[in-house]
Amino acid sequence: MTTLEIVEVLVRIAWLVGAVGFVIGLSRMNSPATARNGNLVSAGGMAIAIGATAILILVSQANGVPVAGVAWVIIVLGVVLGGGLGLYTARTVKMTAMPQLVSLFNAVGGGAAALIAIDDYLGLAAGSNVRIDTHIFIVLDIIIGSITFTGSIVASGKLQGLIPGKPIQVPGGQLVTLALAAITVIAAIAVFIGGTPNLLLMVVILAAALIFGVTMTLPIGGADMPVVISLLNSFTGTAVAMAGFVINNPVLIIAGALVGASGAILTKLMADAMNRSVMNIMIGGFGGGDDAAGAAAGPGGSVRSIGADDVAIQLAYAQHVIIVPGYGLAVAQAQHAVRELAELLEERGVDVKYAIHPVAGRMPGHMNVLLAEANVPYPQLKEMDDINPEFARADVALVIGANDVTNPAARRPGSPVSGMPILDVDQAKSIVVIKRSMGKGYAGIDNELYTNERTGMLFADAKDGLAALTAAVKAL
Amino acid sequence: MTAAEINGLLEALTVFTLAILVGIAVISKVPATLHTPLMSGANSIHGIVLVGAMLIAAEATEPISQLLSLVAVAFATMNVVGGYVVTDRMLQMFRKKPVAAKPASDDAEVAS
Numbered sequence: 195m196t197t198l199e200i201v202e203v204l205v206r207i208a209w210l211v212g213a214v215g216f217v218i219g220l221s222r223m224n225s226p227a228t229a230r231n232g233n234l235v236s237a238g239g240m241a242i243a244i245g246a247t248a249i250l251i252l253v254s255q256a257n258g259v260p261v262a263g264v265a266w267v268i269i270v271l272g273v274v275l276g277g278g279l280g281l282y283t284a285r286t287v288k289m290t291a292m293p294q295l296v297s298l299f300n301a302v303g304g305g306a307a308a309l310i311a312i313d314d315y316l317g318l319a320a321g322s323n324v325r326i327d328t329h330i331f332i333v334l335d336i337i338i339g340s341i342t343f344t345g346s347i348v349a350s351g352k353l354q355g356l357i358p359g360k361p362i363q364v365p366g367g368q369l370v371t372l373a374l375a376a377i378t379v380i381a382a383i384a385v386f387i388g389g390t391p392n393l394l395l396m397v398v399i400l401a402a403a404l405i406f407g408v409t410m411t412l413p414i415g416g417a418d419m420p421v422v423i424s425l426l427n428s429f430t431g432t433a434v435a436m437a438g439f440v441i442n443n444p445v446l447i448i449a450g451a452l453v454g455a456s457g458a459i460l461t462k463l464m465a466d467a468m469n470r471s472v473m474n475i476m477i478g479g480f481g482g483g484d485d486a487a488g489a490a491a492g493p494g495g496s497v498r499s500i501g502a503d504d505v506a507i508q509l510a511y512a513q514h515v516i517i518v519p520g521y522g523l524a525v526a527q528a529q530h531a532v533r534e535l536a537e538l539l540e541e542r543g544v545d546v547k548y549a550i551h552p553v554a555g556r557m558p559g560h561m562n563v564l565l566a567e568a569n570v571p572y573p574q575l576k577e578m579d580d581i582n583p584e585f586a587r588a589d590v591a592l593v594i595g596a597n598d599v600t601n602p603a604a605r606r607p608g609s610p611v612s613g614m615p616i617l618d619v620d621q622a623k624s625i626v627v628i629k630r631s632m633g634k635g636y637a638g639i640d641n642e643l644y645t646n647e648r649t650g651m652l653f654a655d656a657k658d659g660l661a662a663l664t665a666a667v668k669a670l
Numbered sequence: 671m672t673a674a675e676i677n678g679l680l681e682a683l684t685v686f687t688l689a690i691l692v693g694i695a696v697i698s699k700v701p702a703t704l705h706t707p708l709m710s711g712a713n714s715i716h717g718i719v720l721v722g723a724m725l726i727a728a729e730a731t732e733p734i735s736q737l738l739s740l741v742a743v744a745f746a747t748m749n750v751v752g753g754y755v756v757t758d759r760m761l762q763m764f765r766k767k768p769v770a771a772k773p774a775s776d777d778a779e780v781a782s
Contacts, residue, residue, distance in 0.1 A: 209721075213689075216715050221696045223708050230761035233711050237754045240718065244750075247721045251728045261728045268727045268736055272743025279744075280752030284759065292756060296710050299717075299752045302745035306719045309742040313726050313735050325671060327679050427713055434719045435689075439682055441722050447682060448689040449718040455693025456712040460705060559706035566763035 198257040201250060208246030209445035215239020216449055220456065226572055243445050276302075289567050290524045293557045294353035297423045300430050301346035307433035307450075308339025312400070314440050318391040326386060328440070333382045335436035336396070337403045342429045344407030349422050352411075362412045368477075374406040410476070418475045420557040421464045425472065428457025464553065470614075497632065500650030502659065505592075505626050506666030509535075510542055512589035516581065518549045518617055519561055522595020522629070526656035529568035532594060535664045536570070542667075548574055549581040549591075549617050551599040582618045591622035593643070595629070595656045601641045610639055625649040628659040707760045714753025720746035 195203075219236025222228040248269075255261040262268075280299070287295045311332045318324055351357040364370075381398045388395070414422055431453025438446025465472045509515055517532060536546045548570065554561035562575055576584075585591060593600055600619045603609040619625060625648050634640065643649060652659050671679075697708070723742035730736040 212718070216718075217692055217696060220693075220708075220711065220715075223704055223711055226704065226764040229704055229707060229764060230758065233707070233714075233754065233757045233761055236711060236715060237758075240715070240750060240754070243718060243721055244724070247724050251724065254728070262730045262736070264736055265728045265730065268730065268740045269724055269743055272723070272727070272740050273747045276744035276747030276749075277751040280748035280750070281755060284752040284755035287756065289760070292710075292760070293706075295752070295756060296713055299749050299756075300713050303713070303716045303719055303749035306723055306742045306745035306749065307716075309738050309745070310719065310722045310726055313730070313738045313742070316732070316734060316738075317729075325675070327671070424709055427709055427716075431712070431716050434716045434722075435686060437719060437722050439686075441725060442682070443722060443725070444682070444685055446718055446722050447686050449715050451686050451689035452693040452696075453712045453716045455690045456697040456708065459694060459697050460709055460712075463705070555706075557706045557709065559704055559708075562704075563706055563760050563763065566760075572764060 196257070198253060198259070201253040205246045205250040206444070208242050209443075212239040212243030212246075213445050213448040215242065216452055220452065289564055290527070291354065292563070293420065293423065293555075293560060294350040296557075297346045297350035297353065297426070300423065300427050301343050301350065304339045304342030304346065304426070304430040304433050306339075307430065307437040308336050308343060308400075310437045311335035311339065311440050312396075315391065315396055316393075321390055323389055324391060326389070329386055329389075331436050331439040333385055333396075333399060335433055335440055336400055337378060337382070338429050338436065339433040340400055340403035341407040341410065342426050342433060344404050345411045345429075346407075346423065346426045348408055348411040349419050349426065352416055353419055357412075364412075367409060367413060371406065371409040374402045374409060378402040378406065414475065418470075420553060420560075421461055421470075421472065421475050423557070424457055424461040424464055425476075426457075428454050428461060431455075431457055464557075497644055498647075498650050500626065500652055502652060502654075502662035502666050505650065505652055506663055506670060508590050508624055508626070509539055509544070509592070509663065510667050510670050512539075512544055514545045514547075514584070514588045515539060515590045515592060516547050516549050516585060516588045516619075516622065518551075518591060518593040518596050518600060518619055519554060519565065520551075520594065520596025520599065521555055521561075522597070523656045524555060524561070524564050524595070526595065528594065528655075528657040528660050529564050529570075531657050531660035531664070533565070533568045533570050535660050535667065536574075538664060538667050546574065547576050547581065547584070549578070549585075549619075550575050551578055551596070551617055552615070554596065554599065578615060578617060585618045585621040588622040589624060591619045591625045593619060593625065593627040593629075594660070597629075597634070597641055598639075600643050601639070602646075603639065603642050619643060620646055620648075623648070626652055628652045628654055628656055630655055704764075707757055707764075710753060710757040710760060714750060714757055717746055717750030717753055720750055722746075 215235050216239050219232045222232025283295060315332050378399055381395050385392055385395050411422060431450045435447050435450025435454060438450055461472055539546050550561050566572060598611055600617055601611055602620050604611040604614045604616045620643055627644060627649060644651060723739060723746045727739035727743055730739045
């Protein structure tokens with residue numbers, strides 16, 4: 195074997211080691227205790243795979259394989275630019291803004307996969323016959339990568355508030371989306387039948403897929419965004435696997451397929467948690483619009499307002515307190531404030547638990563991350579199925595910035611949230627809701643919990659309200 | 671397509687299919703608590719596309735190819751670096767109290 199051949203074999207082995215690292219890393223993410231280590235194993239696999247690729251290019255060059263003169267300039271410049279931007283944003287992002295950053299990283303991953311296919315396509319000699327499987331993988335890579343790119347940017351913009359989170363419905367908007375899908379499919383079939391490279395058709399496919407990504411994501415409400423991001427994450431994995439087929443690279447195929455599978459499962463789990471089908475979410479915004487909202491019970495009962503001192507007494511002399519944190523808590527940056535209050539209550543012998551709805555925050559598990567950041571020990575965080583039977587025993591349920599996931603209206607049909615699994619907060623002996631106003635949640639309906647006779651509303655910003663409660667408990 | 675080409679394609683499809691099954695087997699065991707870090711971690715893994723971007727950069731002779739591969743390398747690196755760093759930031763927060771009491775019950779955590 196020549197030196198180059200030996201190196202090629204070693205690089206293939208290194209890619210295999212990298213792929214094994216990804217699998218072991220993901221499996222170690224099973225439990226909080228090993229998850230961080232798992233991520234490092236995965237990163238190690240990535241470093242090995244990338245380092246081996248750099249060595250392959252170097253040795254190829256040294257052994258007379260023509261390597262483009264500016265290749266190293268391109269690679270170093272790209273790594274410095276992309277790596278610097280990635281490192282900076284990942285280090286500085288606030289944990290509340292993390293979902294949109296993940297979505298942005300997903301967008302660029304999908305974009306890179308699409309660019310590889312586009313570059314490969316441009317390299318095909320005009321007029322030559324292209325194998326049908328090559329065409330299929332290139333076209334799929336371009337379509338999926340482009341949809342992911344624009345779709346993830348729109349999803350990110352919605353979560354960041356740059357694009358209104360409310361479902362944006364344009365009259366005939368779904369027709370446009372359908373037409374784009376039809377154009378893409380027809381152009382793709384034309385490419386397959388033609389058999390020779392056809393730049394014009396490929397530009398049509400690219401443009402239609404890019405716009406499709408936007409029109410697909412725009413009509414989806416902010417509450418459903420986690421499911422969309424997860425779905426797009428799965429798409430990117432698939433696009434990367436397609437890129438692997440295009441340039442015949444095994445590690446891209448393996449890693450892409452792994453992520454494609456993980457994203458698909460997560461998407462299903464999330465949709466299940468909201469008792470909605472993925473199809474249902476992708477087709478439209480939350481509920482059916484005005485008619486569905488009208489079916490919910492109006493603000494019939496009266497709302498009882500309660501002061502911080504009264505709540506403090508309830509909490510301090512309770513045996514069991516369940517805290518129900520929602521996104522409002524995160525927005526107000528009140529994770530530390532809630533932990534302080536909880537510790538204070540524990541010192542007084544109160545049993546404090548946190549009830550975490552699967553979709554609390556903006557993504558499944560997001561609330562766990564936010565509370566973990568504030569040093570809340572994770573054994574205190576209870577998942578919905580574990581905590582629901584305990585609400586009946588709880589002396590006080592303290593709801594902070596959570597809305598739709600506590601709405602008893604979900605238990606009967608006719609409401610936009612019908613069928614959504616909820617936390618049984620209304621079973622608690624006493625309920626306190628900290629909320630800035632009677633504003634509505636993402637579903638856009640009134641929460642019947644607020645008019646429950648055992649519910650007291652503490653109207654305040656989550657952070658200020660908690661600070662007042664902490665002060666009041668201390669004063670007791 | 672020749673028999674060799676078909677066999678080559680089938681080999682790649684075999685790897686693809688098995689990787690999907692491994693992904694399903696490994697990932698379906700992850701508890702909901704870790705779903706966000708998992709999504710982020712899986713997100714960084716598809717940054718492997720950087721390998722592909724580097725390989726096309728090595729062959730880029732046309733200006734248009736050079737531009738495409740530059741953007742691809744930058745995008746992919748952002749995916750890799752940002753993905754792993756943000757996942758690590760999330761996971762380092764998952765810890766029990768520094769002084770670990772007996773993990774018998776939640777009430778055991780009260781002491782502080």
